Amino acid sequence: MIASSWLLVAFPALGALILLAGGKRTNAWGHLLGIATVVASFAYGLAMFLGNSFAETVDTTVYSWIPVEALQVDFGLRIDPLSMTFVLLVTGVGSLIHIYSVGYMSEDADRRRFFGYLNLFVAAMLVLVLSNSFVTLYLGWEGVGLASYLLIGWYQDRPSAATAAKKAFLMNRVGDVGLALAIFLMFKYIGSTAYSEVFAGIGDVSPGVVTAIGLLLLLGAVGKSGQFPLQAWLPDAMEGPTPVSALIHAATMVTAGVYLIARSAPIYNLTEDGRLMVTIIGAFTLLLGSIIGCAYDDIKKVLAYSTVSQIGYMMLAVGLGPFGYALGIAHLLTHGFFKAGLFLGAGSVMHGMNDEVDMRKFGGLYKSMPITFATFGLGYLAIIGFPFLSGFYTKDAIIEAAFGQEGWRGWVFGGSALLAAGITGFYMTRLVLLTFFGKQRWRETTSSDGRQFHPHESPPVMTIPMIVLAVGSVAAGFLLVSGGALAEFLTPSVGELAESEHGVLPHALIPWLTVGLSALGVLLAWALFGRREVSIERPQNVSWPVRAARKDLYGNALNEALVATPGLWATRFAVFLDNRGVDGAVNGIAAAFGGGSGRLRRLQTGFVRSYALSMLGGSFLLVAALLLVRFS
Numbered sequence: 072m073i074a075s076s077w078l079l080v081a082f083p084a085l086g087a088l089i090l091l092a093g094g095k096r097t098n099a100w101g102h103l104l105g106i107a108t109v110v111a112s113f114a115y116g117l118a119m120f121l122g123n124s125f126a127e128t129v130d131t132t133v134y135s136w137i138p139v140e141a142l143q144v145d146f147g148l149r150i151d152p153l154s155m156t157f158v159l160l161v162t163g164v165g166s167l168i169h170i171y172s173v174g175y176m177s178e179d180a181d182r183r184r185f186f187g188y189l190n191l192f193v194a195a196m197l198v199l200v201l202s203n204s205f206v207t208l209y210l211g212w213e214g215v216g217l218a219s220y221l222l223i224g225w226y227q228d229r230p231s232a233a234t235a236a237k238k239a240f241l242m243n244r245v246g247d248v249g250l251a252l253a254i255f256l257m258f259k260y261i262g263s264t265a266y267s268e269v270f271a272g273i274g275d276v277s278p279g280v281v282t283a284i285g286l287l288l289l290l291g292a293v294g295k296s297g298q299f300p301l302q303a304w305l306p307d308a309m310e311g312p313t314p315v316s317a318l319i320h321a322a323t324m325v326t327a328g329v330y331l332i333a334r335s336a337p338i339y340n341l342t343e344d345g346r347l348m349v350t351i352i353g354a355f356t357l358l359l360g361s362i363i364g365c366a367y368d369d370i371k372k373v374l375a376y377s378t379v380s381q382i383g384y385m386m387l388a389v390g391l392g393p394f395g396y397a398l399g400i401a402h403l404l405t406h407g408f409f410k411a412g413l414f415l416g417a418g419s420v421m422h423g424m425n426d427e428v429d430m431r432k433f434g435g436l437y438k439s440m441p442i443t444f445a446t447f448g449l450g451y452l453a454i455i456g457f458p459f460l461s462g463f464y465t466k467d468a469i470i471e472a473a474f475g476q477e478g479w480r481g482w483v484f485g486g487s488a489l490l491a492a493g494i495t496g497f498y499m500t501r502l503v504l505l506t507f508f509g510k511q512r513w514r515e516t517t518s519s520d521g522r523q524f525h526p527h528e529s530p531p532v533m534t535i536p537m538i539v540l541a542v543g544s545v546a547a548g549f550l551l552v553s554g555g556a557l558a559e560f561l562t563p564s565v566g567e568l569a570e571s572e573h574g575v576l577p578h579a580l581i582p583w584l585t586v587g588l589s590a591l592g593v594l595l596a597w598a599l600f601g602r603r604e605v606s607i608e609r610p611q612n613v614s615w616p617v618r619a620a621r622k623d624l625y626g627n628a629l630n631e632a633l634v635a636t637p638g639l640w641a642t643r644f645a646v647f648l649d650n651r652g653v654d655g656a657v658n659g660i661a662a663a664f665g666g667g668s669g670r671l672r673r674l675q676t677g678f679v680r681s682y683a684l685s686m687l688g689g690s691f692l693l694v695a696a697l698l699l700v701r702f703s
Contacts, residue, residue, distance in 0.1 A: 072115070072118060072119045072122060072123075073119065073123065073129055073131065073150050074131060076119065076131060076148050076150055076201070077131075077133050077148060078112075078115055079112050079115055079116055079158060079162075079197055079201065080112075080148075080194055080197045080198055080201065082108040082109070082111045082112040082115070083108045083109050083112055083190040083191075083193040083194040083197065084190070084191075084194040085108060086104055086105055086107070086108030086109070086186075086187070086190040087187050087188075087190035087191040087194060089104060089187075090104060090105060090183055090184065090186055090187030090190065091184065091187040091188075091191075095183075097183050098182075098183045101182070101183030101184075101186055101187070102172070102173050102176075102182055102183065102186050104186070105169055105183075105186030105187065105189060105190050106166070106169045106170055106173070106186075108190055109162055109165050109166045109169050109189075109190065109193055110162075110166045110169075112158075112162045112193070112197070113159070113162035113163050113165075113166050116155065116158040116159055116162055117159065119150070119155065119158075120155055120158075120159060123150075125150070125151060125152045125155060125560070125563065126563060127151075127563065128149060128150070128151040128563060128564070129149070129150045129151070130147055130148070130149050130150075130203045130265075130266075130267060131147055131148050131149075131150065131203075132145045132146075132147045133145070133146045133147060133148065134146050136206075136207070137206070141262065142258065143263075144204060144206045144207070144264060144265075145203075145204070145265075146207060147202070147203040147204065147207065147265075148201045148202065148203055149201065149202065149203035149266060150201075151563055151564050152560050152561050152562075152563055152564045153200075153330075153333060153334060153400070153561060153564035153565065154200050154201050154564075156400060156404065156557075156560075156561070157196075157200035157326075157330060158197065158200065158201065160322055160326075160403075160404055160407050161193060161196050161197060161200065161322050161323060162193065162197070164318075164321055164322040164407050164408070164411050164540070165189075165193045165318060165322050165323070167411065167415075167536035167539055167540060168189075168314050168317050168318050168321075168322070168411065168415070168536070169186070169189060169314075170532060170535070170536050171314055171317075171415050171418070171532070171533050171536040171537070172185070172186065172189065172312075172314040173532050174422075174529060174530045174532040174533040175312065175313060175314055175418055175422060175533060176312065176314070185222075185225065185312070188218055188221045188222050188225075189222070189314070189315075189318065191214070191217075191218045191221075192215060192218035192219070192222065192318060192323055192324075193318075193323070194214070195211050195213075195214025195215045195217070195218055195323075196211065196214075196215050196322070196323040196324070196327070197211070198210055198211030198214060199211025199212055199214070199215060199327055199330070200327075200330055203265060203266050203267070204263075204264045204265040204266060205250075205253070205254045205257060205264045205265075205266070205269065206254060206264045208331070208334075209250060209251070209254060212247065212250065212291070212295065212327065213247070215295075215323055215324050215327060216239075216240060216243045216244075216247070216295075219236075219239055219240075219243075219308070219315075219319060219324055220236050220237075220239060220240040221236075222311050222312070222315040222318075222319075223235050223236040223239055223307075223308045223310060223311040223315065224236030224237075224310070224311070225311050225312055225315065226310065226311075226312075229310065231310055232310040232311065234307075235304075235307040235308055235309075235310040235311075236310070236311075238303070238304050238307055239304040239305075239307065239308050242294060242301050242303065242304040242630075243294045243295060243301075243304065244294075245290075245294055245301060245634070246290050246291045246292070246293055246294015246295055246301055247291060247294060248290070249286075249287040249288065249289070249290025249291045249293075249294070250287065250288060250290070250291030250331075252287045253283075253284045253287035253288045253291070256280060256283060256284050256287070257269050257284065260276045260280055261273065261275075261276065266334070269338075270337040270338070273337060273338050273341060274341065278341070278342065281338060281341050281342045281345070282342045282344050282345050284338060284345075285335075285338055285339055285342045285344075285345025285346075285348075286344075286345055286348060288331060288332070288335055288338070289332070289345065289348055289349055289352065291328070291331060292327075292328030292329070292331045292332055292349075292386070293328065293352060294328075295324065295325065295327045295328045295331075296325045296326070296327065296328025296329060296382050296386065297325055297378070297379050297382060298328065298352050298353070298356045298379070298382065298383065298386055299352060299355050299356045299359055299626075300626065300629065300630065301630075302356060302359070302360070302379050302626060303623060303626045303627050303630060305325065305375055305378065305379055306372045306375040306376060306379075306623070308375070309369070309371040309372055309375050312418075313371065313414060313415070313417060313418030313421060314415070314418065316371060316374075316375070316414050316418075317410075317411045317414035317415055317418070320374070320375070320378040320410050320411075320414060321406070321407045321408075321410045321411035321414065322407055322411065325378060325382055326382075326385075326403055326407070328382070328386070329382065329385045329386060329389060329399055329400070329403055332349060332386070332389040332390070332399075333389050333396050333399060333400055333564075333565055334564075336392075336396055336564075336565045336566060339389075339392060340392060340393070340566070346390050346391070346392050347390070348390075349386055349387075349389060349390030350386075350387050350390030350391060350480075350484055351390075352383075352386055352390075353383045353384065353385070353386030353387030353388070353389075353390055354383070354387050354473075354483065354484050354487040354488065355383075355487070356379060356380070356382070356383035356386065357380045357381070357383025357384050357387060357487065357488060357491045358380075358383075358487050358490065358491050358494075359379065359380075359383075359624060359626075360376045360377065360378070360379030360380030360381075360382075360383060361376070361377070361380040361491045361494040361495055361498065362494060362620055362624065363376045363379075363620050363623055363624055364376035364377050364380065364494075364495075364498040365494065365497060365498040365501070365620060366617055366620035366621045367621070368429050368430050368431050368505075368609055369428045369429065369430070370417045370420065370421075370428050370429075370430050370433075370502060370506065371414070371417055371428055372428075373430075373498060373499075373502050374410070374413055374414055374417060374502075377410075377413075377454065377495065377498070377499065378410060380491055380495065381402070381406050381410065381454070381466075383491075384399075384402055384466060384469050384488065384491075385399040385400075385402050385403050385406070385469075386399070387399075387469060387473060387484060387487075387488060388402065388469045388472065391472055391473070391476070391484075392569075393566055393567065393568065393569040394472050394475065394476075394568070394569050394570070394571060395469065395472050396561070396565035396566065396568070397557060397558035397561045397562075397565060397568045398465065398468045398469050398472055398558075398568070399469070400557065400561060400565075401464075401465045401468065401548075401551050401552055401557050401558075402462075402465035402466055402468075402469060404465075404547060404551060404557075405453070405461035405462060405464070405465045405543075405544075405547045405548045405551065406454075406462075406465075407543075408450075408453070408461060408540050408543030408544045408547050409449075409450040409453035409454050409461060409462065409540070409543075409544040410450070410454070411540050412446055412447070412449070412450040412537055412540035412541050412543075412544055413447060413450040413451070413454070415533070415536060415537050415540065416443050416446055416447035416450060416537060417447075418533075419440065419443040419447075419528075419529040419533055419534070419537065420433070420436065420440065420443060420447075420506060422529050422533065423436075423439065423440055423443075423525075423526045423527045423528065423529065424436075424513065424518070424524055424526055425518035425520065425522045425524060426518070427518045427519060427524070429519075430502065430505035430506050431505065431512065431605060431606065431607050431608070431609065432512055432513055432516050432518070432524075432607060433505060433506045433507075433512065433513060434505065434506070434508070434509045434510050434511050434512040434513060434605070435507070435508065435509060435510060435511035435512075435513075436506055436507050436511075436513075436526055437507040437508065439526035439527060439528065440507075440526060440527070440528050440529075441528065442528055442529075442534045442537070442538070443528065443529065443534070443537065444507050445541070446534070446537040446538055446540070446541040447503070447506075447507070447537075448503065448507075449541040449544045449545055450540070450541065450544045451499050451500075451502075451503050452544075453544040453545070453548075454495065454499055455492075455495055455496045455499050455500070455589050455592075455593065456492060456495075456496075456585060456586065456589050457589075458586060459549070460544065460545055460548065461543070461544050461545065461546070461547045461548030461549075462548065463548060463586075464548030464549055464551070464552040464553075465548050465551070465552060466492065466585075467581070467582050467585050468552060469488060470485060470488045470489055470492065470581055470585055471578055471581045471582075472571070473485040473487075473488045474489075474574050474575055474576045474578075474581055475570070475571030475573070475574035475578070476571065476574065476575075477571075477573050477574070477575070478575075481574055481575035481576070482575055485575065485576070485581075489581075489584060489585060489588060490588070492585050492588055492589050492592075493588035493589055493591055493592040494592060495589065495592065496588070496589035496590065496591070496592025496593045496596070497592035497593070497595055497596045498592075498596070500592065500593045500596035500597065500600075501596045501599075501600050504596060504597065504600045504601045505600060505605060508601065509600075509601070509604075509605060510604060510605070512605065512607050513526065515607065516607055555568065
């Protein structure tokens with residue numbers, strides 16, 4: 072089965088090809104094919120998992136992809152514990168989201184094309200996690216970027232959706248510059264991009280180059296996983312259909328950055344500065360996401376910022392190196408269950424509430440949507456770290472590992488993770504109270520398009536996947552962490568899980584602090600939104616911290632000032648200097664094809680602008696990272 076592991080990618084890729092090339096002829100059964108291909112991939116992956124011990128890493132070659140003198144790149148797959156863990160997550164959760172989409176997208180005339188894009192997304196993510204070289208990984212990396220662009224901008228008649236899709240695409244290109252440069256450095260100093268040769272030869276590379284490679288890989292991870300300072304695209308991605316949000320946040324796309332750091336463990340083990348930057352980014356982002364999540368009334372954007380924060384926990388963990396690689400992956404897996412359940416629950420609420428997303432127009436929905444309420448509630452308890460649910464085991468383990476670091480690192484990283492746990496309890500409780508409890512405010516207003524609300528439970532095709540994910544939200548943490556099962560399984564890929572013998576706080580005290588602070592967040596939210604009547608209108612006379620959080624803590628303004636605006640100036644200046652050459656080339660092409668040069672010039676300028684932004688943004692972030700490491 073390992074020799075035929077390419078079938079894992081082939082199933083969803085073939086589904087995407089048939090659905091996108093078959094056109095309207097596949098409308099009647101396209102959604103069924105879309106589900107069948109991902110389920111087939113999951114079944115094949117599960118059979119591989121159950122039939123092998125994965126004590127050793129196996130690299131398989133599918134075909135010779137790029138044979139160019141010294142650059143020999145095979146399209147190959149790596150079958151090991153880390154890749155198989157992600158295969159089961161991507162295809163398992165992806166299958167449930169595909170099934171849910173049948174009901175959610177039932178009235179969309181282009182449902183067949185939607186499932187084609189979903190299949191493409193899953194196939195690209197499988198290429199990313201199964202690849203055995205950084206070049207093949209880059210192929211999947213760009214594939215998920217393309218699929219996310221197509222799905223975020225699904226509602227093409229909405230300017231906000233088109234803008235969000237373009238924003239996600241361009242901001243990811245900034246990070247992709249870092250990943251590409253890291254691959255160039257590997258080839259220059261090691262002579263290969265294959266994992267086996269890079270990891271074997273990285274010890275012979277100078278420490279400065281190793282650190283540079285680590286920082287460049289981090290830049291790629293920051294862009295794909297929505298971490299500071301490239302987090303602004305992720306909340307805007309909520310413009311896509313809710314199943315897309317669930318797929319991006321739970322099983323694909325944003326988990327890719329965490330995977331990249333964990334996969335590159337042999338590189339990060341040799342650069343303490345590189346690991347430090349990963350932990351700094353993770354610690355800062357988990358606080359950033361949780362703070363902003365407190366200020367939004369859009370149910371999907373609150374969940375989006377919770378993803379920013381939870382991915383921050385994972386980045387913090389993998390930044391701890393041997394102390395956290397396995398812990399970061401464990402939290403990624405449990406997050407896949409409860410975050411997919413939360414997003415599908417939010418979609419169920421929208422399905423019963425005329426696609427409304429403003430929580431201030433909800434209230435008391437637990438009576439009308441009992442299954443949605445129960446499944447969403449279990450996901451909520453899991454994410455806030457309620458004792459003995461999934462998040463309790465995995466998030467608390469990361470907080471303990473952070474406090475286990477010596478000196479200022481233990482206080483800063485552990486304190487940040489602990490504080491974010493309390494804030495998570497607050498904003499998630501606020502979401503649940505505004506949506507499912509209190510006065511039925513929907514009786515006093517209408518949806519954004521003027522329709523009356525008639526809340527109702529979703530059909531079984533939507534609720535059954537939510538129930539399955541709720542079971543995972545309850546049990547996955549214990550099953551993965553109990554007895555060190557996952558850490559032992561991942562040892563061949565990321566090394567043994569190390570335990571700190573020192574730390575700044577006793578290990579036995581940390582779970583009590585975490586649960587206590589989360590409980591305080593819950594009680595504060597109940598005092599502010601559970602005991603008081605909530606206004607349908609969003610308050611405008613608010614304090615400066617609330618205004619700042621509503622503006623995403625000025626993340627967009629920062630990117631505009633430091634990256635976008637200088638990029639536009641540089642582009643215009645370059646075009647001005649080369650105006651004669653540009654005009655000559657454009658006019659020559661236009662003459663050859665018998666058309667005017669206006670459209671070609673606009674395309675050329677847009678191309679230059681996009682990649683100027685990418686290169687300038689990537690260069691700026693790299694310099695900033697080097698300065699932080701140098702003076703830390």
